[in-house]
Amino acid sequence: MAAAHRREEDRRMNRAAAPVIAHPDAHVLRLLGRAVHGVMGHAQAGDLPLSAWTLSLPQEELCELLSFCFPELDDLERMPAQQYDTLMRQASWEQRQLVQLLLAQCTIPVVERHAYWAAHVVAAAAQGSRHLWEDMGLGGREEVSTLLQYFFAPFCEKNIAHLKWKRFMFDQLALMHPDVRVRKPDCTLCEQQRACFPAEFAQESKLT
Numbered sequence: 001m002a003a004a005h006r007r008e009e010d011r012r013m014n015r016a017a018a019p020v021i022a023h024p025d026a027h028v029l030r031l032l033g034r035a036v037h038g039v040m041g042h043a044q045a046g047d048l049p050l051s052a053w054t055l056s057l058p059q060e061e062l063c064e065l066l067s068f069c070f071p072e073l074d075d076l077e078r079m080p081a082q083q084y085d086t087l088m089r090q091a092s093w094e095q096r097q098l099v100q101l102l103l104a105q106c107t108i109p110v111v112e113r114h115a116y117w118a119a120h121v122v123a124a125a126a127q128g129s130r131h132l133w134e135d136m137g138l139g140g141r142e143e144v145s146t147l148l149q150y151f152f153a154p155f156c157e158k159n160i161a162h163l164k165w166k167r168f169m170f171d172q173l174a175l176m177h178p179d180v181r182v183r184k185p186d187c188t189l190c191e192q193q194r195a196c197f198p199a200e201f202a203q204e205s206k207l208t
Helices: 002-017 026-045 050-054 059-069 081-088 093-103 112-125 141-151 153-157 165-176 198-207
Strands: none
Touching: 026 050, 026 059, 026 112, 026 141, 050 081, 059 081, 093 112, 093 165, 112 141, 141 153, 141 165
16 A cells, blocks of 8 residues: 555656656747748749758658648658668758757757757758848747747847847857858848948948
8 A cells, every 4th residue: 555655656756857848839930830840942943052842851751841831742652761761861060950959958848859850941041141130931030039039038138239049149159169161151142231230331441
């Protein structure tokens, strides 16, 4: 009897100690679906590197993500495995490291798999030449902020200077890897480069 009571007590304690997973926010999940659609579409259109179409996810995981975001899609056609793996491996070092940067600063509690997907979507979009929200297929910086703050609140809290998110991500990546020459984000199609990189433009002015 005493042993059974102890087992029941242990079960109650384990349940109390288990992390409480937040109920997924429907609005945020809709934003995630729109971002998945936007990144994959822009990769197909040539506005992002073609490797961004895979989101640097294994093909089975990508199919799981697509089924989750777009349940109306019945049977997803797979790309030949070797072709898909070759494409996925073309993702840049920076893209892969941005995924790790975000995942190391997840909001607690969130659904871990959703955060995993979100990190891959954001990192893939960050390889583009426009505003992050444009390459994610979202309606503006506010929607990117909503997505990031939901899944990666500790990361967002560090942006006390309110830098553009893509600039901030690459700055954080450079801080994480001081011995690596981290490339600057590609912002060649953004009209606000001068606002984000004033020091670089000031240096160019001196040289000319």
